[in-house]
Amino acid sequence: MVDDADARSGADAAHLEGCSECQARMKVVSDDASSIAALLAVPEVHVDVDAAFQRVMQQPRSQPALVRFPILRPATRPTFALVAAVVAAAVVIVAFTFSGFFFKPTTVKTVPVTVADVQALSQLADYGTITWSKEPQLQATTSAADASSVAGGLQPPKVSQLPAGVSTNVTYGAMSEAVATFTFSAEKAAAAAARHGKTPPPMPAGMDGATLTITVGPAVGEVYGDLNRPSSDASTINLPQLIVARSAAPTAKATGVTVKDLESYILAQPGITPELKKAVSAIGDPSTTLLIPVPIEYATSTQVTVQGVDGVALGDNTGVGSAVVWVKGGSVYVVAGSIKQSDAINIANNLK
């Protein structure tokens, strides 16, 4: 109540009016505050707001994230980067390795990947051009019905009981169906490999100009956590505590190239480890299996039964993080969060 008019009100103000002792104390405190203000004084800065706005908008990273996760502690950032890398690798593996005549997964399996594999696979994106014939639209909504309408009627799964400690604040997210076509180019592949100082294996006959059309989504899900709480520090981000999502199983169609050729070409890339090659070769029917890349240095995975089908559980029971993924009825389901693996499996089994 000392040096701010807003803070001086009601009984305090009335008392101050008639109490000389308080007035004297008030003066001391006020003088102290002004002397500190003088110590911290700096000349006023003249800013060009318009120019600054233009500079900020030119930064690519200032574009809003498609999905906003307001808060993530610094310690969890490597994990987050890792998750991003794994997702990228998953897309690449799905896109390139198992895209014979028609890829439509009905089950999930894990394959071990290392950082080297992820790097080698991510370079494959430079071996051609991607064109979107249907761009994904992402939207966060406050109601399940809105999310469902964005996702073409796909209903978000319902969690019947949240584990203790998970916030009941829920945000829905939805993605419309997206279709992208990747066109292989021998010229781009050679140029990309040359940039990295590597020699790629020769492209099989007919692969130059071959296309791969990938359809993902629609997807819908819900995020539990206090996402809109301001962070305690500018450099922190709140990780959602629980994510439950359902997506139409991705599909891929290829023209001009056989699944066998494509598989051998991908696995012959420099940097792919023998472990990954072996695991991929051991997959029974590549056109019906969704592969989940698991970074062998960081995560463990186990085969589990969820809702009567085979699923994959990642993480452990420490509560740091775990996820369960399964495919049922043409949809891929994911339950993930900073919860115990046993809780994740329990949520998965009781999902409605």
Next chain:
Amino acid sequence: MQLGARRMTSIRSEDAAFEALFTAEYARVVGIANRVLADPHEAEDVAQDVFIDFHRLHSASADYAPAWLHRAAAHASLNRLRGARRRLKREVAQAVQEGEHTLDPQQQLEVNEDRRHVRQALARLAPRPAAALALRASGLSYAEVSQALGVGIGQVGTLLRRAEAALRKEVTRGTSN
């Protein structure tokens, strides 16, 4: 199509909201950073980083937006100040400002030296009192300081008094060394 149009409208309104937020708060966010760093160029750097972080992760129409920006500006500039403590002498010495040209070189030197001592002292304070001082000195009301730091408005006065005492002590310690 309808959904696409709705999405576009939501993108446009989000952009417009961000621009309005930027226009309303940029000068103040720079002011907070400059209060801590006593370097207008670095303060603008910090402010732009703060807005970029905000835009990437939050909705500009969120009611906590100004409070988030103020706190982020205070913490980000204090972090920079702590990291740059060794470089501080040089930086503050360079920060001769418009409006100070009336000072003669000797006075200017003294002003710079005082400013350097105060920033060194500020860098030694705990984050919350340091942020409270920077925000209040930048002209934020008690209510705004309370929102930015997530403390009750009734605690702001006490927090500031303690912070002022701590800063005074640090400044004295710094000059007597």
